[in-house]
Amino acid sequence: MALIKKHVKQEIEELPTFLTLEEAISYFESNDESDKKDYAIEEIAKFNGGGEYLVSCINKVEYIEKSSLSKIASVVSTMDPEVAPIEAIMELLKLDNAYIRNLGISILRDYGDVIKYYIVKFLIGDDRDLRIFAINVLGDVDFAESRDMLVELLEDEDDINVAMTAVDYMAEIGEEEDIELLESLKERFKGEVYVEFAVDGAIKMIKG
Template sequence: MGLLSADNHTPRPSSQPDGGPDAPNLARPVTDLADPNPERRWEAALSARGEPTGVDAVLARLPVEPDLAVRQALFDALAATGGPVAARGLVDLLRSEDAHLRNEAIAALAELPDDVPDLIDTMLTADDPDVRIFTVNVLRDLRHPQTTAWLTRVIAEDTHPNVVGTALDHALELADPAMAPAALAARTRFADDPYVAFVCGLLLDRIEGSAS
């Protein structure tokens, strides 16, 4: 079975909506997130940065916001504010049918190293394998001390070859010797999957090479 490629998120632009003012009004109330004018919504999103009381409104606006610049500002506000409510809301967006929302949710979650770890266990056991794949992508960019342990767990235990294949891809960057038993187990577990077998071989070779 071939690996389903995960979404690739793109860097967040800092541009404002077309026709935006040179000097944004940084005191817009959160209620302006629903304003018909995208410039005012963008300014309201900027005003929401670092404001925990605005997190619910920002999360509610994201799925219905049509302007990409405003969306970016909303995601930036969540990443700048953080907290468990923001993190849980971003995790919920991993189930969205909108690829842009998923990609930017992955990027924003990776900027919340203090809030995301408490959710990783739940994310890695989600029923939807796509959510588990996106979680592995969050781990790639989270740069957390537990990243190796989490990836090793996925490789050793996950039942979906695409999830394991994604974890193996990221494990290649680490090539931690502790991953070797998990890679051997995955190669046995998915003996009929040529991609998993191939990446397991690459990982084991890289681990062996780093030890010599």
């Protein structure tokens, strides 16, 4: 039996061009196909305010496929730092969901030294909770200068909660030359049993 070769016409769907952020968002939210969603994510990031929308999507992990969340993290991490919603990304690290926090950490790591400005801004601010948050970011993102920044903070910090958060991380990244500074915290917060316990534990880990 002779075989008849049939030419099957391939239909290639042309992806739309969006004139506004709203159009791109609508396309993203109304499609279930991963390829179309990925395309929409890339287009959304090009619009003013698109980064903020994409970061807000990361916080909706129960409604959005993880493949789309990974794509969002990848696209946001390559945005120009001048327009990227860095503070919104940092807010992800405050959430209880470990998956979301890890996405936030991975994005911030890709920005590298660019986000140090935000860390320093929080570290020198009057808001205790923001100082603690900044310390946690330093520990999670792990800059080359993380230790130096924590040392500088501990030299003057008078809030016990902030100081002890820093001590916890110094236990991991501190060096033997930092032991004298850590010991001085016992005097600064004299009578606080937890301080003695935390400092002694950190020093023990530093010494190995």
